[in-house]
Amino acid sequence: MTTSTETLTTDDTTASDHKITDNPSDTRKLANVKEVLAYLAQQFPLCFSVKGAAKPLKIGIFQDIAAELEQDNLVSKTQLRQALRVYTSSWRYLEAIQPGVARVNLQGEPGEQIDQQQADHALSTLTESKQKAAEVRKAKLAEQKAKTKPATDKPAYKKKPNKTATNSSNNTKLSSKAVNKTVSQPVTAPDLHAIANEQLKVGAGVLVKLGQSPMTATILEVHKDDVTVQLSSGMVVKTHRDSLYQA
Missing domain, CATH: 1.10.1710.10 (ProQ/FinO domain)
Structure with missing residues (x-):
């Protein structure tokens, strides 16, 4: 047989x-x-x-x-x-x-x-x-091991944060904020020159004075003395040509 x-x-x-x-x-x-x-x-x-x-x-x-x-x-x-x-x-x-x-x-x-x-x-x-x-048994064992692996990898306890390290981290963050704040403040105001008529066109780079400090911007639209610009931050602002200066 x-x-x-x-x-x-x-x-x-x-x-x-x-x-x-x-x-x-x-x-x-x-x-x-x-x-x-x-x-x-x-x-x-x-x-x-x-x-x-x-x-x-x-x-x-x-x-x-x-x-x-x-x-x-x-x-x-x-x-x-x-x-x-x-x-x-x-x-x-x-x-x-x-x-x-x-x-x-x-x-x-x-x-x-x-x-x-x-x-x-x-x-x-x-x-x-x-x-x-034997191959079937080996494959089943591998499959079972793969299913149980995430559970075995989970930590048995949650480690408490080190207070000293936390305080040091907080101090570092505060120092970083202070440095950033100091750097963001302009030391001296740049010399501003009024923009010429031939420079007042769409796509031209300019400086726009919205507050005490001028900001870089790009002209998007010109309508007589009203000009729409996009700041380097992405914000779109409508202003007057008197607020625009050479970049």
Whole structure:
């Protein structure tokens, strides 16, 4: 019988768990592979098992099972094929495929012995299956670690600020404000020259005196003696040409 790499997980399942009836008139279909395998172990206990060491099955045993259960309404041929595929790809079954070990029929009677080629194929399938299972476990662990990482990185307590450092920081801020305030005050007022008529045009840079200190600005619009300018701060101001000076 050929094998696949799908892993069987029926070690904890027994026939008594499913309470399978021996009455052929029972029309309840078996629900899943576990139930089908438990049923096969109940019907053919010298051939199938759901835990412990497995016995290598006779090649072509599907036809024997189908003939024995032809009148059985509990399980279909499709379910039987699926159950056999899972059973023969389980790790415990693949481990039982050793050179010189006899395959058994439904009555547990020994028959053809396993050759080296069959044993090598089973070992290769088993190794590949275990590697895939290890990769799946590794991926799940990495996923769980990624989900829990933000919680573990959260600090267990909140460190109180150092009063000395806070006071020093406050003093630094005050000093900085004082320096900024001092720097912002002009030391001497620049000499202002009235703007010429040819300089009074849109886009020209000028000085506009809105308070005590002149500010740089750009002319946006000229309407007779009324001029609209944009200060370097972005503010747009409408003023008189008498307030404008050469930049």
